[in-house]
Amino acid sequence: MSFHVIVGAGALGTSLALQLADAGTRVRIVTRSGGGPEHPLVERVKADATDADELARLTRGAEVLYNCANPPSYEMWERLWPPLAASLLEAAERTGAVLAIGGNLYGYGPVEGPIHRDLPLAATDHKGRLRARMWAEALARHEAGAVRVTEVRASDYMGSMKPMGSYPELYADQARVRRRVFTFADPDQVHSVTYVPDVARTLAAVATDERAWGLGWHVPSPEARTVREMVADMAREFGVGRPSVSRIPRPLLRGAFRFSPFLREVGELLYQWDAPYVIDADVTTEVFGVEATPWEEIVRATAAGLEARASHGSRGPRGSRAGRASRPGSPTRSS
Known part of the structure; x- marks a missing residue:
């Protein structure tokens, strides 16, 4: 039975865990709270994913390590993202798991015309520069042969998100x-808006297909x-x-x-x-057959x-695009 590890149990992590488990994959979902969806094939673990030693231990034997986490507010990105991204890269390198990243479109910055994956990551705001830097660091490790990485980039989430x-x-x-x-x-x-289950389907598709590794992929959107x-x-x-x-x-x-x-x-x-x-995800559909809901x-x-x-009286938005959805777009635009 396949074994995958997911960091983050927000909208994306939850959708991905359930899709993988329903398909017969054993899933371990790692969060600070120990939360996550209930499913016979989903194991929920309370741990600090910025601890590379602990994350590597939890990832040992996994085929894929997914980054579906996101700091809960934009103001925390510069402080919280770098150590988390570094830990995920380190754990993937130590264990040999493919690192599949849930990302967003922020790294491109303002563009003219549809946003396609061949555009440069040329953002000038600090959140866009941060997302671009995270991918550049992961790609450098991939090109050095230390780890296998891929990233999916979505526009603003829609779906049944809590919160x-x-x-x-x-x-x-x-x-x-x-x-x-x-x-x-x-x-x-x-x-463009992107349906959360479509982000999860795209992540699952690219994570185990070597054609995807070393590249960013856009999520098909309506x-x-x-x-x-x-x-x-x-x-x-x-x-x-x-x-x-x-x-x-x-x-x-x-x-x-x-x-x-x-x-x-x-x-x-x-x-x-x-x-x-407007997101352009035609290449993703052509290569992997994933289509927008x-x-x-x-x-x-x-x-x-x-x-x-x-x-149920739940509160309004405080999350970002990958994990909890991005604000005002991400994903975190995004993851």
Whole structure:
């Protein structure tokens, strides 16, 4: 029986663990809390994944080590990501496991036209530079023959996430209960979203296929839509009237940067919403046969998740794109 290790039990880690286990793979999921999904083939372990010795011990015998973790807030990325990424690389090198990374599109920075994997990772904001640096370090170890690595890059998550972790889902939830939805940027620019189970399917596909190693792969996503269109579709699924959509005035938002470190971090990523932001994943589909879940199914799943969370009084978004979904996009855009 195959044995895989997953670090992180947020939206991505949970979806991946269940998909692998349902397919007959034995899974060990590692988190600080010892949490994760319940399944006969899923073992939940409480451990600090930044401890390379402990992570290597837990990974021994595994075919794949997945990075599905993410610090819980943008403000923590520079402090928490480097030691975690280094530990994952070290554990993969010591054990021979393939390191499969759940990533996002931040490393590309602003681009013109569709975002395809051959573009340079040329971000100028610190979160994008950090994600690009993490991949560069992993790729350097791969090219030196020390480890086998691959990365999948997704746009903003949608799906049944607990807790809520992306701005498309936040806007969808506003459509459920409000007559007006407020957005941080232009609601009439098309923007790709990625379904969490599709990210997990792509990770599982590339992790065990040597054609994928040493490369980044984009997650197949449905046709890009505007926030206004997404809100209308979600409202229809909720069975409520179509709400109006208003953009928060940029001067007002920038004024809040002085008082909110989180909003300052969001401000660096507004380029993703002020112009078309469209992922191109054709190569992934051609090579691995992974296709995007139809938009209508994503809407139904997202609505069901939001309604279930509301009935249990769960809190709103505090996560990032890979593990807990990215803010305002990632994944962490992303992982």
